[in-house]
Amino acid sequence: MFFKVAIIGAGNVAWHLARAFEDSGHFVTDIYNRNISHARDLASRLYDTNVTDSSDLTHSEAEIFLIAIADDAIEKVTSQLKVPPYGIVAHTSGTQSLEVVAAHHDNPGIFYPLQTFSKGISVNIKEVPICIEALHQSTEKVLFTLGDSISNEVYAINSEDRRLLHISAVFACNFSNHMLTIAQDILEDHDIDFGLLQPLIVETVNKALSVGPEEAQTGPAVRGDDATVKEHLKFLKYDPAYRKIYKLLSEHLEQHYS
Amino acid sequence: MFFKVAIIGAGNVAWHLARAFEDSGHFVTDIYNRNISHARDLASRLYDTNVTDSSDLTHSEAEIFLIAIADDAIEKVTSQLKVPPYGIVAHTSGTQSLEVVAAHHDNPGIFYPLQTFSKGISVNIKEVPICIEALHQSTEKVLFTLGDSISNEVYAINSEDRRLLHISAVFACNFSNHMLTIAQDILEDHDIDFGLLQPLIVETVNKALSVGPEEAQTGPAVRGDDATVKEHLKFLKYDPAYRKIYKLLSEHLEQHYS
Numbered sequence: 465m466f467f468k469v470a471i472i473g474a475g476n477v478a479w480h481l482a483r484a485f486e487d488s489g490h491f492v493t494d495i496y497n498r499n500i501s502h503a504r505d506l507a508s509r510l511y512d513t514n515v516t517d518s519s520d521l522t523h524s525e526a527e528i529f530l531i532a533i534a535d536d537a538i539e540k541v542t543s544q545l546k547v548p549p550y551g552i553v554a555h556t557s558g559t560q561s562l563e564v565v566a567a568h569h570d571n572p573g574i575f576y577p578l579q580t581f582s583k584g585i586s587v588n589i590k591e592v593p594i595c596i597e598a599l600h601q602s603t604e605k606v607l608f609t610l611g612d613s614i615s616n617e618v619y620a621i622n623s624e625d626r627r628l629l630h631i632s633a634v635f636a637c638n639f640s641n642h643m644l645t646i647a648q649d650i651l652e653d654h655d656i657d658f659g660l661l662q663p664l665i666v667e668t669v670n671k672a673l674s675v676g677p678e679e680a681q682t683g684p685a686v687r688g689d690d691a692t693v694k695e696h697l698k699f700l701k702y703d704p705a706y707r708k709i710y711k712l713l714s715e716h717l718e719q720h721y722s
Numbered sequence: 723m724f725f726k727v728a729i730i731g732a733g734n735v736a737w738h739l740a741r742a743f744e745d746s747g748h749f750v751t752d753i754y755n756r757n758i759s760h761a762r763d764l765a766s767r768l769y770d771t772n773v774t775d776s777s778d779l780t781h782s783e784a785e786i787f788l789i790a791i792a793d794d795a796i797e798k799v800t801s802q803l804k805v806p807p808y809g810i811v812a813h814t815s816g817t818q819s820l821e822v823v824a825a826h827h828d829n830p831g832i833f834y835p836l837q838t839f840s841k842g843i844s845v846n847i848k849e850v851p852i853c854i855e856a857l858h859q860s861t862e863k864v865l866f867t868l869g870d871s872i873s874n875e876v877y878a879i880n881s882e883d884r885r886l887l888h889i890s891a892v893f894a895c896n897f898s899n900h901m902l903t904i905a906q907d908i909l910e911d912h913d914i915d916f917g918l919l920q921p922l923i924v925e926t927v928n929k930a931l932s933v934g935p936e937e938a939q940t941g942p943a944v945r946g947d948d949a950t951v952k953e954h955l956k957f958l959k960y961d962p963a964y965r966k967i968y969k970l971l972s973e974h975l976e977q978h979y980s
Contacts, residue, residue: 476940534945534947535942535947535949535950536947536948536949536950559942559950559953559954578918578919578921578922579921579922579925580922580925580926580929580938580940580941581940582929582933582937582938582940585929585932585933585938587925588921591921592921593918593921617918617921619918625912625914627953627957628908628909628912628914628957629909629914629918629919630950630954631908631954631957631958631968632904632905632906632908632909632914632919633905633919633922634941634942634943634954634968635901635902635904635905635908635968636901636902636905636919636922636923636926637919637922637923637926637940637941638939638940638941638942638943638944638975639898639901639967639968639971640897640898640899640901640902640923640926641898641926641929641930641935641938641939642935642939642971642974642975642978643893643894643897643898643901644893644894644898644930644935645935645936645939645978646890646893647890647891647893647894648890648934648935648936650886650889650890650893651886651887651890654883654886656883656886656887656890658934660836660851660875660877660887661836661887661890661891661894661895662931663836663837663846663849663850663851663875664836664837664838664891664894664895665894665895665898665927665930665931666927666931667837667838667845668838668894668895668898668899669923669924669927671838671840671843671899672899672902672923673920673923673924674843675840675843676906676916677899677900677902677903677906678903678906679840680838680840680843680899681896681899681900681903682734682838682839682840682895682896683838683892683895683896684793684817684892684896685892685896686896687792689792689793689794690794691793691794692793692794692817692888695817695885696817696888696889696892699885699886699889700889705974705977708970709897709970709971709974710889710892710893710897712966712967712970713897713900713967716900716963716967717896717900719963720900720903
């Protein structure tokens, strides 16, 4: 079963979902974005897709209107969006509620892909968990069908659990990645190749996924090796922000494992 | 060229290095550990290895004495250790200086494997960077030969750079892994399967290693999505420690990318 989908937004999530929908035989009818040149960039990689900077999509052929924009813009954009009668309006946010859509549209839903997307970096979407929520069963069914067509991991997840997943994802993805950035910065500030850490980083994740991160933990803080922690903190005085992060996380680690 | 190596310590690093040396044809002659039952555990997985809880290894056949113990015990153990004349004494620490060995032994060195080791989890040691330092060229040559026999990545690294590598490794490995532990805790506290995050975690690391972590960064903080950050902080009130970590890292991320 193929759907006609309009996408509101032209960022990382819009980019990846639009391509995934087309790859699975659906039609991306419209891209609506305030900045129309971003909409054009995305549409240029799709087949026969209209672009617009108007929130009035009443005359769109789409059956599903997917709002893939920054969380803090969703409420405003959703309230202004005009869709045809019976149009399903769903957002892709991990945090925003179903109500934010339900307040303005009859067939509200959520279509949240639990993944980190960057433009130009391909993702195996088949493995990406997609979290579905809807007010009406008929809407849920359509969103499930759409999800199943692009991923093997589609789940009905309520707003509470979705928010928990999103918060966990911030730790597991955004914060863990930022730890890598800090490591790289420290090395490159001193002309040492970040590549030296690559085997360590690969092994860290392999171990965390095979035995669980709690059991996989190593390092001075968890060993209670205060001398090393102190020496590192002394060295990090040159960057008070890094020092503060090192201190807080070491304290938390020691406490967690004591 | 095969060496006779005595290992001081019976923890994670000792465990992996001892096996790697034997796999490459060297002889692990002795395991010295204060807790002799730990020494026996390790020796039982090696070929014809003596165990002892005495720091007097004067009569050992070994040419190289490798101190693979917690950083804060190195100074004391090194000062008490007795080895035959000409014995090379090297520690495996990322942080401790060469001087801590040189103060008590004529042929001091460092043999630091830059990896996270856990007992019972095998590691491809061939890819593990090994950082070598020594007071005398002859010692450096022996340690290089030993390193080259187990790994393809052996480097001469001075104490200053080694310390930087170790601090970076704490961020890239220990702290990033702890972010996964927190993610898992948050989910399991609420009966949600941590496995849902697996594709995200794998993609996070793949992306960080292919385009670099700085460019790979996504998430509410780096987007400046304050509403989501605030909502997450509000939710995390149930665990003040998690909340504090979320707040500090989000602030640092916003600042870093602004």
